[in-house]
Amino acid sequence: MEHVLGSIGQQVLRALAAVGRVTMYAFLVFAHVLRPPFYLREFKNALFQVGWLSLPVVGLTAIFTGGALVLQIYAGGARFNAEAVVPQIVAIGMVRELGPVLVGLMIAARVTSSIAAEIATMKVTEQIDALITLSTHPFKYLFVPRVLAGLITVPLLVGVGDIIGIFGGHLVATQSLGFNSVTYLQSSYNILETRDVVSSLVKGCVFGGIATLMGCYYGQNSGRGAQGVGRATKGSVEAAAVLILGANFVLTSLFFSV
Amino acid sequence: MIELEQVYKAFGNNRVLRGMTLRVPKGTSTVIIGGSGTGKSVVLKCIIGLLAVDHGRITVDGSDVTVGDRDAFLARFGMLFQGGALFDSMPVWQNVAFRLLLGSQKLSQADAREVAIEKLRRVGLTPDVAHKFPAELSGGMQKRVGLARTIAADPEIIFFDEPTTGLDPIMAGVINDLIREIVVEIGATAMTITHDMSSVRAIADTVAMLHNGVVQWTGPVQDLNNSGDPCVEQFISGSVDGPIEAIR
Ligand SMILES: Nc1ncnc2c1ncn2[C@@H]1O[C@H](COP(=O)(O)OP(=O)(O)OP(=O)(O)O)[C@@H](O)[C@H]1O
Ligand SMILES: [Mg+2]
Numbered sequence: 345m346e347h348v349l350g351s352i353g354q355q356v357l358r359a360l361a362a363v364g365r366v367t368m369y370a371f372l373v374f375a376h377v378l379r380p381p382f383y384l385r386e387f388k389n390a391l392f393q394v395g396w397l398s399l400p401v402v403g404l405t406a407i408f409t410g411g412a413l414v415l416q417i418y419a420g421g422a423r424f425n426a427e428a429v430v431p432q433i434v435a436i437g438m439v440r441e442l443g444p445v446l447v448g449l450m451i452a453a454r455v456t457s458s459i460a461a462e463i464a465t466m467k468v469t470e471q472i473d474a475l476i477t478l479s480t481h482p483f484k485y486l487f488v489p490r491v492l493a494g495l496i497t498v499p500l501l502v503g504v505g506d507i508i509g510i511f512g513g514h515l516v517a518t519q520s521l522g523f524n525s526v527t528y529l530q531s532s533y534n535i536l537e538t539r540d541v542v543s544s545l546v547k548g549c550v551f552g553g554i555a556t557l558m559g560c561y562y563g564q565n566s567g568r569g570a571q572g573v574g575r576a577t578k579g580s581v582e583a584a585a586v587l588i589l590g591a592n593f594v595l596t597s598l599f600f601s602v
Numbered sequence: 603m604i605e606l607e608q609v610y611k612a613f614g615n616n617r618v619l620r621g622m623t624l625r626v627p628k629g630t631s632t633v634i635i636g637g638s639g640t641g642k643s644v645v646l647k648c649i650i651g652l653l654a655v656d657h658g659r660i661t662v663d664g665s666d667v668t669v670g671d672r673d674a675f676l677a678r679f680g681m682l683f684q685g686g687a688l689f690d691s692m693p694v695w696q697n698v699a700f701r702l703l704l705g706s707q708k709l710s711q712a713d714a715r716e717v718a719i720e721k722l723r724r725v726g727l728t729p730d731v732a733h734k735f736p737a738e739l740s741g742g743m744q745k746r747v748g749l750a751r752t753i754a755a756d757p758e759i760i761f762f763d764e765p766t767t768g769l770d771p772i773m774a775g776v777i778n779d780l781i782r783e784i785v786v787e788i789g790a791t792a793m794t795i796t797h798d799m800s801s802v803r804a805i806a807d808t809v810a811m812l813h814n815g816v817v818q819w820t821g822p823v824q825d826l827n828n829s830g831d832p833c834v835e836q837f838i839s840g841s842v843d844g845p846i847e848a849i850r
Contacts, residue, residue: 383704463835472688473652478701478751479676485704 351592369561370553371493376483386489394455394490395497399504401454405446406505410512412439418521430523434513435532439544440600443506445592448551452584456559460488460580463563464573466578472564486558491553498552499545506544543599550595551588558584603628604649604759604791609658610815611644618644620685620815621658626808628663631785631792633802635837642795643684645650645812646761649793650679662759677706680757684795685763686748688736694747695732701755721750726776734766742768749777753784760784762794766801778804779780799838802826811837813846 413434423429464484466472472482510532517523517556566572604626611619618641624740627630633640647653648659651667660667667675683704688697696703698721699714709717719729725746736744745768752760762781782805784790794805806823811834819831829835836844 381704460693469690470685470687471649471689473647474683474689476652477650477676477679479673479705480700483801538835 348400349383366557366561370557373395373483373487373557373560376481376488377492379397379484381484383485383489387492390489390493391497393458394451394493394552395501398451398454398497398501401450402415402447402501404439404503405450406443406509407512407515409442409446410434410494410509411516412516413442413509414513414521416518418517428519430517430521431528431531431564432514432535434517435510435535436540438513439506439536439540441592441596443509444502444544444551445549445589446500446554447498447505447548448592449585451501451552451555452581452588455494456555456584457577459556460557460563460566461573461577463560464566464576468567468572469562482564487559487564491556492561492591494552494556495549496552498555499548500542502548502551503541506541539599543595546599547592547595550591554587554591555584558587603661603663603843604793605659605661606645606649607661609645609648609660610656611641611653612656618815619648619655619657620818622812624810624817624820626790626793629785629789630807631794631805632810633794633796633806633807633813634810635637635765635796635802635834637837638797640812641811641815644765646681646763646795650681650761651675677755678758679761680752680759681761682745682752682756682763682765686736686741686749688744688745688751690736690748693733693735694722694739695719697747698732698750698754700751705754705755716786717748717754720746721754724753724780725750726773742770742773745769746773746777749780753780754776756788757790759791760793761791762796762842763796763838764795766796774798774801775804781805782833 356595414430417430417433417437418427420432421433466475466486472486475482475485477571514525514528517528518525558580560575562583567577605622606622606624609619609622610617610747622645624632634645636642636835644653644712648655649662649667651672654668657687662678688694689700695718697717698718699709702709702714702717703711715732719732720803722729722731727746727750731739731743731747735794736747739747745765749762749765752762765781766777769777778801779796785807792805795820796802803823803826808820809823809826810820811818813833818833821828821829826834826838832845836846841846
């Protein structure tokens, strides 16, 4: 018994220590945002990589999810003759929950993994050491541009995902379920409050920060060799996904628990 | 002047440096030799501050390397890494001109490219290499690009970690001459790690032999053949028998 408690305690302590380290790391990154130099070229490149190149995967995820959601809610609603509320529920579900969460998870899969692998490879091939000897701070040159790009582009991606998701639902609803196109869109639009949209974008911003930060953190703390890079990549995606889902719960309860 | 006093550095149970002491006077070329895995690369990383020492003191011109303005300190250094450590996300010329583009000088793209091409020429590479990516180059070419990057901003203190490893004898000769030239003409202080004894004779003023975490022998390069030190003698002859174990 004592043994079991001891090992649980150890796990908890280890988890708390990890949270502490990540928090410290986040503070360090943000501290470096405020002090020059700022590497504009790297930042633009990160905007392109994190934001623009993620559009296809975000669009596809959103359109299929919106479509499936309509079918599910229509079938569920039919059980108590509530087919008419499909557009409203799809809009709310997409904007409040599914849009941000799915985009966040796709970003964790696409962006976190690539940042972690890139930075870990740079670390094991001594490119980060080389950067330092060339008087360039890796926080400023590598981490700040990526994290800022995540904070800025992921909410935009979430916004795009929300809209595409609603249109994906609209497509299915009008083409195969016989909904009227105009009334469907009108109902979707009318049900949404400012709070829904703001919560969606805030979630996007937080998830973007988590995803990019985890990529940088795990990459920088990578072990040596190819195995080290592999572990760093895997760990970064796991951590980002779990943190995104955890943060989603916290943010949802902050925004909507009234 | 670079001075190491009783420097200790361990990685876990692996005690790499065990009270190493060494002085490298300004404007001279010191070559560190020693068996593979004895901590030669670690020494350079400790001096430049990439690794923190456990005990002891390292000073450059009298001031401790761990205190003071890091940027000003690093601006005086150039370091060639053993593996080249080129940035694979950018073309060769941007690698070479990295410091000129982003450092305090902030040259224009065109000027920086010109300097990069000139430095590439000095390490025996033609201008058409400038627009390739590191992954498109052979190992020896990558090493030379790394060398060009190291000397691009004309540093006062230069570390070369195995500059001629992987090069053919002619190219090795070119690089040896270049290192010698930088020390004699610009008055730079150089520390070079090499396993190539002809390279040692070509570039060293002073040779230091690292063994068991300390400087086992040090002296002017002329004394290398009659050092009287069994480690150095074994190293020169390449014999399997001697104080340096063949299996480490
Ligand atoms: N970052 C590190 N973490 C853990 N151990 C390290 C690290 N860097 C070096 N070592 C260990 O320190 C020892 C010395 O390494 P170092 O790279 O300095 O050897 P070296 O003398 O340069 O050898 P070579 O001639 O083969 O390049 C090795 O046993 C190595 O495993
Ligand atoms: Mg080495």
